[in-house]
């Protein structure tokens with residue numbers, strides 16, 4: 270085992286006195302500490318199977334050493350993250366990049382590592398080797414019925430893999446759209462897509478959810494057939510109760526008010542879950558919280574308030590997934606940072622005095638409303654996130670331990686310098 274519990278314990282022992290001091294100070298400053306810690310312990314974020322290798326841009330991919338070369342190794346990497354932070358107890362699988370050849374063995378390995386299978390992701394945005402028909406002009410929107418049928422069959426196949434593994438949801442992201450005016454009849458594209466999604470929906474087990482992910486642009490640059498939350502909401506509403514909208518933070522036009530989108534989807538009962546990442550320009554897939562941490566906090570503020578108003582369970586009633594991967598960092602370090610940023614934003618949102626905020630809103634006290642939010646955002650809650658990790662058996666400082674234990678060097682020793690994980 271690359272990191273043993275005794276290594277984690279020794280690391281925690283070293284940092285314990287300083288941690289206790291910080292925690293005591295914080296506990297004397299704020300209220301509701303125990304409740305926040307307990308909620309943080311329960312909160313798990315799924316890791317996408319495509320983020321464990323160096324990702325990249327379409328201009329080049331610079332693989333790091335020791336990358337996982339099969340699904341088993343990907344599960345091992347996530348198991349490692351989960352041992353360190355106790356918050357990454359699930360994997361979101363992508364088909365066909367990560368086909369479980371022996372589902373039972375994969376299931377057993379995941380169970381040994383304490384991992385469950387989150388949403389399954391289908392792929393009709395690339396042509397695979399040996400595939401009969403091309404998706405060059407779209408998949409579910411395609412003018413040729415045979416291409417649409419192929420896309421439907423693929424999604425059903427993905428559901429079937431998920432059933433074998435114990436997953437409970439399917440995420441459909443379509444690259445369908447057009448690059449030039451006139452290329453598509455928008456109404457036909459929408460209706461073809463809806464019909465295909467309806468076929469897939471029919472194959473969905475009763476206790477499953479279907480997430481319809483939208484994206485403003487890329488790879489198509491004139492129109493996208495599931496281009497924004499309005500379109501996704503329309504599909505999800507027409508499909509039925511098991512269909513929801515999935516919000517990927519990087520999939521909006523610049524400066525979109527994502528927190529407002531989230532609030533409305535939630536209040537309509539149609540918010541399914543998230544792909545977390547961060548960006549400066551578009552779908553940059555940067556580490557969560559690295560560019561706009563205040564936006565992340567504002568999103569969580571809407572989530573906490575909205576989910577509480579609807580009596581929802583924070584940990585289980587929405588799909589929490591990361592969708593970030595880039596070129597220049599160790600992917601495991603990057604994921605540790607992303608999970609930490611999500612938990613911190615969640616903790617800050619839990620700290621917001623909702624009652625006082627509501628009073629400020631009802632009396633149009635704009636300055637007070639801002640003060641309330643920024644007080645929570647600017648309070649350093651890292652000791653609470655660390656305490657939650659400690660109580661759950663994880664490491665006080667996961668990234669530090671990752672480095673001290675020379676995890677990457679160990680992985681390179683085991684898997685080699687030249688490895689390329691499947692993914693974007």
Ligand code: LRH
Pocket residue numbers: 319390442482484517544552592693
């Ligand atoms: C598309 C996307 C979508 C895919 C993933 C690989 O930009 O965010 O979620 O499934 O990337």
Ligand code: MN
Pocket residue numbers: 442482517544592
């Ligand atoms: Mn995504």
Ligand code: MN
Pocket residue numbers: 517519520552592
């Ligand atoms: Mn994306």
